[in-house]
Amino acid sequence: MPTNRKIAEVEELSELFSNSEIILLAEYIGTSVSQMSELRKALNNASASLRIAKNTLAKLAVDKANKSILSEQIKGPIGFVFSNDEPSSVAKSIFEFTEQNDVPFIVKIGLLNDELVDEATLLKLSKLPSKEILLSKLIGNMNSPISNFVFLMSANVRSFVNVLQRHIDQSATEEAPVEEPKEESPSEEPKEESPS
Structure with a gap:
């Protein structure tokens, strides 16, 4: 019982x-x-x-x-x-x-x-490994491609900005009048006496 x-x-x-x-x-x-x-x-x-x-x-x-x-x-x-x-x-x-x-x-x-x-x-x-470690690895693996994508996109933007800046600099130098070098008058050089 x-x-x-x-x-x-x-x-x-x-x-x-x-x-x-x-x-x-x-x-x-x-x-x-x-x-x-x-x-x-x-x-x-x-x-x-x-x-x-x-x-x-x-x-x-x-x-x-x-x-x-x-x-x-x-x-x-x-x-x-x-x-x-x-x-x-x-x-x-x-x-x-x-x-x-x-x-x-x-x-x-x-x-x-x-x-x-x-x-x-x-x-x-x-x-x-523990659940927390596995999750952090997963998030790290997911975050890595996103970070790489952002880096590549920002690199493209930086490259584009650099090209624009070079174009602006180049057009500024073309528009500025170029000064011609002044001709120098021949200077009289002392003549050397020849030994006789």
Whole structure:
């Protein structure tokens, strides 16, 4: 017979499953309590949370949240990571933490936008730069052709202005009367006496 505590836990898990865009399932066999505690802190910094639940309760919650695709994946001791943040930062925080601290917390599968993704895909996802960096690169790439276009257009305008200025300068010199050089009168040069 289900107790009120179990019913409340299924309800709470069901809310997490239905409201999270990212759900990761990971084995935690051999992970100590202190390591789990540190992992929770790392996940909190990445706007994610870690929950451990009994498999029967988790399967009930998954079915209630209409995410039954996960039901088959819940086997053995499984921890659930929930988040609504960008998937790359959540995956990065887990993989970096487990690698740096030698923690046996193995991500098996994930559900991103209602699609199952395997560990290899999650590992690739963890190596992506953050959303802000990707957006800044995209904007930089979009801005570069525009800047080049503006530079080229302004160069054409500058060239046109230079041609006009040369034409104005040239026509001004043609219109001005040219003074003829004055003839110089022959100056008397002292004659040298020849030695006799």
